[in-house]
Amino acid sequence: MYKRIICLLLVLAMAAAMVPAVSAADHQIHDIVGHWAEPDILWVMDMGLFNGTSATTFAPNGSMTRGMFVTVLGRYAGIDPDEFEDWYLPDLYKDVDANAYYAPYINWATRHGITSGTGGGYFSPDMPITREQMATFLLRFANCYGYVFEPIREDVPDFFTDEDIIASYAAEAVDIMRETGIITGRANPDGTYRFDPRAQAARSECSAVFHRLMDAMVIDEDFFFEEPEEIAVFGHEGVDLLPGDSVRLEYEMIPMNPTNDTILWISSDPSVVSVDANGVATCNGSGVAEIYAYTCNGVFDYAVISVDYYIGYAGESYDSKCMHLFGEVVDNHRRPYGAGAPKSAYEENYEYVTVKTWDFKDKKRTEKITRTHTFYVHKNLVATIKQCFKEIYECEEKYPINSIITYWSEGGNSEHNPGTAIDINYESNPYVSPSGKVITGKKFDPENDPYSIPVGGEIEQIFAKYGFTRGIYWKSGYKDYMHFSFFGT
Numbered sequence: 001m002y003k004r005i006i007c008l009l010l011v012l013a014m015a016a017a018m019v020p021a022v023s024a025a026d027h028q029i030h031d032i033v034g035h036w037a038e039p040d041i042l043w044v045m046d047m048g049l050f051n052g053t054s055a056t057t058f059a060p061n062g063s064m065t066r067g068m069f070v071t072v073l074g075r076y077a078g079i080d081p082d083e084f085e086d087w088y089l090p091d092l093y094k095d096v097d098a099n100a101y102y103a104p105y106i107n108w109a110t111r112h113g114i115t116s117g118t119g120g121g122y123f124s125p126d127m128p129i130t131r132e133q134m135a136t137f138l139l140r141f142a143n144c145y146g147y148v149f150e151p152i153r154e155d156v157p158d159f160f161t162d163e164d165i166i167a168s169y170a171a172e173a174v175d176i177m178r179e180t181g182i183i184t185g186r187a188n189p190d191g192t193y194r195f196d197p198r199a200q201a202a203r204s205e206c207s208a209v210f211h212r213l214m215d216a217m218v219i220d221e222d223f224f225f226e227e228p229e230e231i232a233v234f235g236h237e238g239v240d241l242l243p244g245d246s247v248r249l250e251y252e253m254i255p256m257n258p259t260n261d262t263i264l265w266i267s268s269d270p271s272v273v274s275v276d277a278n279g280v281a282t283c284n285g286s287g288v289a290e291i292y293a294y295t296c297n298g299v300f301d302y303a304v305i306s307v308d309y310y311i312g313y314a315g316e317s318y319d320s321k322c323m324h325l326f327g328e329v330v331d332n333h334r335r336p337y338g339a340g341a342p343k344s345a346y347e348e349n350y351e352y353v354t355v356k357t358w359d360f361k362d363k364k365r366t367e368k369i370t371r372t373h374t375f376y377v378h379k380n381l382v383a384t385i386k387q388c389f390k391e392i393y394e395c396e397e398k399y400p401i402n403s404i405i406t407y408w409s410e411g412g413n414s415e416h417n418p419g420t421a422i423d424i425n426y427e428s429n430p431y432v433s434p435s436g437k438v439i440t441g442k443k444f445d446p447e448n449d450p451y452s453i454p455v456g457g458e459i460e461q462i463f464a465k466y467g468f469t470r471g472i473y474w475k476s477g478y479k480d481y482m483h484f485s486f487f488g489t
Contacts, residue, residue, distance in 0.1 A: 031057045037204035040211040049075050049210060050203070060204035067102035067125030069134060069206060070115065073141060074105035076210060084108040092266060093123040100125070112296045113262030114140045116277055121270065132170035132197035134206065135183060139173035142217055144260055144296070152216045153181035160185055160195040170197065182212045228261070228295035230254040233303045241283045241307050244386065249279040249303055251293050264294040273305045283307045309383040312467030312486060321467065321487065325380045325420070333420065333487045334413050343408055350419050351379040355389035357401035365450065373404045378419035381486060384466050385422075391462045399459055400450050401425060405482075421485035424459075425451040434477030444481050453481065 029045075029052055032038045041058055044050040049072050053059040074081065081104035092110060096103055102125055109115045110123075114137055117123040129137075142149065156178055160166075166174050174195055177183035183205075185193035235250035251263065265275040273289035275281045281291055283305070292302040310324045322329045322336075330336040337345040354374045361367040370393075377385050392399060405423040407416050415421035423429075428451035430441030446452035453459050460470050469488035471480030 040208040044207045063128035063200040064206045066129045069129045071102045071105045128200040134201045135173040135177045136170045147217045149180045157193040162194045166197045228258040233301045246282045260296040266292045312384045350376040358398040415485040423482040426482045428452045429481035432479045
């Protein structure tokens with residue numbers, strides 16, 4: 001494929017030399033007459049790179065969209081769009097219609113490392129391309145296919161006055177475009193030049209750039225393309241993953257150092273597992289996802305990642321809870337490992353979890369800030385606990401939480417021991433006897449104390465949704481306002 005593309009570029013160059021001189025009138029294009037880029041626009045139209053905006057207009061000062069630019073770049077490279085109509089699985093970008101004219105060109109550019117979109121699974125094809133994006137695309141294209149740039153003019157500015165605002169990813173590309181004269185910049189009143197990196201690239205400017213490329217871009221005589229032949233993805237085997245966990249996938253290619261080692265990572269289901277440009281897979285929900293690693297020429301391998309986790313729910317039976325947590329139905333969930341089991345038997349099943357909560361910044365209680373709490377729970381309750389506190393943190397009320405406690409009670413018959421109960425804001429949510437005597441903590445006063453958790457309020461409702469019961473509903477008459485337990489004891 002690469003030899004054919006290089007040949008097509010050579011054909012393009014020869015064709016350019018044979019294009020007869022024409023005028024805007026010959027094209028019946030009236031809005032470019034006398035325009036500084038008229039010769040460039042006529043050239044790109046004669047080469048079939050650009051189309052007019054109508055039978056009589058080109059809109060030279062109009063913006064060039066990202067989808068349009070990549071399409072022109074693909075035409076310039078001489079690619080066959082049919083080869084790139086459906087090379088990936090699943091859809092690459094959320095906002096690229098497979099039937100759109102630019103879809104195969106975007107597929108081609110992405111596969112070859114020329115672009116990775118605008119982030120979050122989007123390409124933004126209808127967004128105007130910026131001047132620094134244009135420069136970056138051109139340099140990546142040249143590097144991909146073994147081209148180097150030669151100066152085409154000497155009267156170039158020594159620098160751009162706005163270099164300090166050029167994005168780091170585009171700095172090298174912009175500098176090469178300046179040094180070679182492909183992009184000369186925009187004049188300042190004092191005779192210096194600026195680049196305007198964030199400004200939209202006009203259709204006339206893009207036309208001039210592609211015309212200049214024909215003279216400036218030459219094949220590197222030392223360039224030898226070694227095509228990727230095989231790829232193997234690994235690094236995920238035997239890893240038990242929960243939502244929020246991440247794992248870096250590794251890969252090996254044959255040959256080990258191909259000319260273009262661009263890897264495109266794609267997830268079959270980002271809602272289950274998403275993957276970034278570096279092959280870091282992040283688990284977002286339960287299920288199974290395939291993570292594909294594509295080379296520039298379409299060779300691929302994939303990893304199957306299963307995210308199988310448990311989240312409790314309201315109304316779940318005792319037997320079901322036991323099976324999910326302990327792997328069997330036990331007689332006493334407070335002593336699931338036997339009456340005489342040592343503390344180590346419980347600790348083996350603990351896992352520490354870190355959650356975000358709101359709290360007051362200081363004793364004045366005028367400002368709320370984010371704090372984190374780390375505590376242990378039963379390993380099979382991690383996802384449930386994380387979900388509870390995630391929803392609590394997102395509540396509009398921003399309920400303040402200053403303490404979350406778990407503990408081991410020697411010889412105790414408590415849900416705290418297996419890690420299936422937690423205490424929240426213990427000082428303001430006391431343990432009270434049937435007679436009203438406060439055994440642990442202080443006065444329960446939700447109307448005046450923001451740390452007292454309201455009865456029947458959002459926090460209580462969230463925990464209940466995931467199978468937890470607050471300790472104020474015990475038949476014994478004791479009320480443990482701080483206590484939230486999975487088995488209700």
